[in-house]
Amino acid sequence: MRRINIAIDGHSSCGKSTMARQLAAELGYTYVDSGAMYRVVTLFTLRNGMITDGVVDTERLILALPQLKVSFSLGNDGKQHTHLNGEDVEEAIRQMEVSRAVSAVSSIKEVRALMRGAQQKMGKDGGVVMDGRDIGTAVFPMAELKIFMTASDAVRAQRRLDELIAKGQNVTMEEVLTNLRDRDRIDSTRAEDPLRQAPDALVLDNSNLSPAQQLSAAKAWAMKAIGD
Secondary structure (H helix, E strand, C coil): CCCCEEEEEECCCCCHHHHHHHHHHHHCCEEEEHHHHHHHHHHHHHHCCCEECCEECHHHHHHHHHHCCEEEEECCCCCEEEEECCEECCCHHHCHHHHHHHHHHHCCHHHHHHHHHHHHHHCCCCCEEEEECCHHHHHCCCCCEEEEEECCHHHHHHHHHHHHHHCCCCCCHHHHHHHHHHHHHHHHHCCCCCCCCCCCCEEEECCCCCHHHHHHHHHHHHHHHHHC
16 A cells, blocks of 8 residues: 655644544554644744744844754653654643744744755655645645645634643633634745645534544545545
């Protein structure tokens, strides 16, 4: 059976990572969370004082990029963990401080070029399920299967709020909703690889779907693509 690349794009907090991870497991493929890679760069930027009042010191960051290494590993909890220069930062990159800054950092041309090159290397032999904002349009434009995921603002915000509260973070629905809308606006209008639906992507609106239902739909599409 041939091994294809599957690109999953979509809006913030619409369940891309959950579905992509499950689909990869079902197919025996490698899962790559491209959003986590940009969050690592953002965490690095914050830790090194390269963001002031929401503005990134682009020149400093570009010069520092060679010092930064992003990697993944399977944690003791059975989940994929993200590392910054060998340090497990899976929890740190999910904090609201990182969420607020990630769109600004990920809009930088040099950052995107570095991450895109690493992502394309991961998928050079196929057998990868990758989710993000520009996977089907910039990273894997020739992917055999492209899925664009979305859900209503209310559903996405509630999911994100529940996730943050479960991790012990003190946030409000208003903060979460504002963050989601801001990220989607910035990512959709940036000059470098904006968030958009690829012309040949299949749309999966999971506003009223359970995780099992959305996985079933995606797996059916994947098996058809693999068989074609």
